[in-house]
Amino acid sequence: MGKTIAEKIFDAHRVNEPFPDTHVLKLDRVFCHEITTPIAITDLMSRGMDRVFDPTKIKAVIDHVTPAKDSKTAEQGKILRDWAKRHEIKDFFDIGRNGVCHAIFPEKGFVRPGYTVIMGDSHTCTHGAFGAFAAGIGTTDLEVGILKGVCAFHFPKTIKFVLNGTLKPGVYAKDLILFIIKELTVNGATNMVIEFTGPVVDAMSMESRMTLCNMAIEAGGTCGICYPDMTTVEYLWKFIKDEFETKEDAVKEYSKWISDSDAEYEKIFEYDVSSLEPMVTFGYKPDQVKTVSEMDGTKIDQIYIGSCTNGRIEDLRIAASILKDRKISNDVRAIVSPATPAIYSMALKEGLIEIFQDAGFCVTNPTCGACLGMSNGVLANGESCASTTNRNFNGRMGKGGVVHLMSPASAAATAIEGKIINSQLYKD
Amino acid sequence: MKKFSGKVLFLDRSDINTDEIIPARYLTEITKEALKPFLLEDLTLPSFNNGDFKSKAVIVTRANFGCGSSREHAPWALEVNGINVVIAESFARIFRQNMYNCGMLAIELSKEKIDYLLDYYSDKDTSIEIDIDNDKIIVTSIEKTEAIDFQVSEFDKTLVKEGGWVGYADKNY
Known part of the structure; x- marks a missing residue:
């Protein structure tokens, strides 16, 4: 029987199996941010174990609340900053150089096909786009990762999505993943890896993946997880060019991780997504999804474009293409947060920042901020936000607020209209 | 080992997420104790009044408890309120692991057993005691006491007995 990509990564990293179905893996990357890491650091200190397994494999960033908004967040930043300095963690990104973790770490070339990655952040699964096994974990797992460079996981049972066809204009990766979550429900993939495959994924940029x-x-x-291919290699090339003679060589090497054709899956879903419509959430769970057309006319108070889901350059380009020469409705306020300083610079050079500002958007520095209601755009009780983020939980962006998750295109169109609307109406 | 017995708080809903268990606005705290007053602050449930968690030691709830954010602040907020056991139909992976990593118990029971516990006991003053050596949940109300079997993996049981993952990992890796 063949193996899935996750099984291959497990086999290449397994330290031991101390108990049945408990696989302790060696870690290639331990990522840290200032919300979940400080308590790991202070706990290690109190245990007299203030050590790190390998400072070159640990990467850290202050991203959730930056600039610090109060004494408490300043203290969290300080604990992380002092720790990075103390242990000579060179890749520590402080204010001015910091961005949303799941945008800046890939951008720096820290994730490679076949890697094992953990972070005290549930959206660590993002890095699977590079053909890595990347999992969100809690502070205790993070603490052990920092100290020992290992983490325990159960066998990676896998669900495979084969996505055929071509996405219609105005339909993006965000619409596709909202559709998939609707199909799976909020616990349909619990304890499982999800492989995204097929022509639709093959055609996607790394940003979309x-x-x-x-x-x-x-x-x-x-x-x-997405399979590594030439798109992956092109994205990583400036970081890996000394390791390979040609890009084709890199693709060949990384292809060893791709799941075998006879690998075993828990379930395989196959869809032709050519007729998929722009999607949006309602309610308080991310599997509560309708088409944008079904939600047409829903009143919105704030638009937010950013986050580890949709704050990358491709997202800003799409939103700006709709906002160009247009103004946001007087009934809404709108915020865009480029996810990293490099994205911000690119957006500036390409004239996107000007488009956003001319349209009436507030442009903020890179931060997670409003996505989880910590800063930079928290909702008031009873308000609603059209957001390119990832969670619509009750109170997520502010107590009593409602979040409608959607693509950057839908968010931009909604900003112009002042209520939820299909962005396809705004295409030239 | 932590204490695994006491009064039960019934939360009759699936998909209670970690934002509901402890909202992000309190993630700026850097001690576990500071989370104590904010447990379940954003949970809106007809049968739940804010503050109902006080003097409770065990939660019985439905499927996918602890979904969403990886924040270990969720088990910590339970722990500092004296709640070391959650019994549910299922858990989100990260929350479940966080519980065991802290030496706490996240016990899965079948839908039928959870239905029974909620139907029969949720309107009664109920206590639960976990007999970890014999894999039994001892449920007591004014009318009766009964034992319900449960299973946890050898790894999970080891973490509970060792008081969490840090101590175990430090010894073994």
Whole structure:
């Protein structure tokens, strides 16, 4: 019997199996941010174990609340900053150089096909877009990861999606993943890896693949995974060019991770998604999904474009293409948060920032901020937000607020209209 | 080992997420104790009043408890309120692992057993005691006491007995 990509990664990283179905894996990357890491650090200190397994494999960023909004968040940043300095963690991204973790770490070339990655953040599944096994974990797993470079997982049972056809204009990876979560429900992939395959994924950019994998957790998935290919190699080339003679060589090497054709799956879903419509959530669970047309006219107070789901350059380009020479409705306010300084710079050079500002958007620095209602765009009680983020839980962006998850295109169109509307109406 | 017995809080809903267990606005705290007053603050449930968790030690709930964010603040907020056991039809992976990593218990029971516990006991003053060595949940109300079998893996049981993953990992890796 063949193996899935996750099984191959497990086999290549297994330290031991101390108990039945308990696989302790060696970690290639331990990512850290200032919300879940400080308590791991202070616990290690209190145990007299303030050590790190390998400072070159640990990467850290202050991203959730930055700039610090109060003394408490300043203290969290300080604990992470002091720790990174103390242990000579070179890849620590402080204010001015910091961005949303799941955007900046890939951008820096830290994730490679076949890697094992953990982070104290549920959207760590994003990095599976590179053909890695990347899983969100809690602070205790993070603590052990920092100290020992290992983490325990159950066998990676896998669900495979084969996505055929071509996405219609105005339909994006975000619409596709919302559709998939609707099909799976919020715990349909619990304890399982989700493989995204097929011509639709093959044709996607790395940005779109990250959007897809990012929301695997919203169906309970441990990791979303795309197979490494030339698109992966092109994205990583500036970081790996010394390791390979040609890009083709890199593709060949990375292809060893791709699931065998006779690998065993828990379930295989095959869809032709050519007729898929733009999607949007209602209610308080990410599997409560309708077409944008069904939600047409829903009143909105705030638009938010950003986050580890949809704050990358491709997302900003799509939104700006709709907002160009248009103004947002007087009934709404709108915020765009480029996910990293590099994305911000690109958007500036390409004139996107000007388009956003001319349209009436507030452009913020890179941060997770409003996505989880911590800063930079928290909702008031009873308000609603058209958001390109990943969770519509009750109170997620502010107590008493409602979040409608959608693509950057739908969010941009909604900003112009002041209520939910299909962005296809705004195409030239 | 932690204490695994006491009064039961019944939360009759599936998909209770970690934002509901402890909202993100409290993630700026850097001690577990500071989370204590905010447990379940954003949970809206007809049968639940904010503050109902006080003096409770065990939660019985439905499917996919702890979904969403990876925040270990969720088990910590339970722990500092004296709740070391959650019994549910199923758990989100990260939450479940976080519970065991902290030496706490996340016990899965069949839908039928959860239905029974909620139907029969949720309107009664109920206590639960976990007999971890014999894999039994001892349920007591004014009318009766009964034992319900449960299963946890050898790994999970080891973490509970060792008081969590850090101690075990430090010894073994």
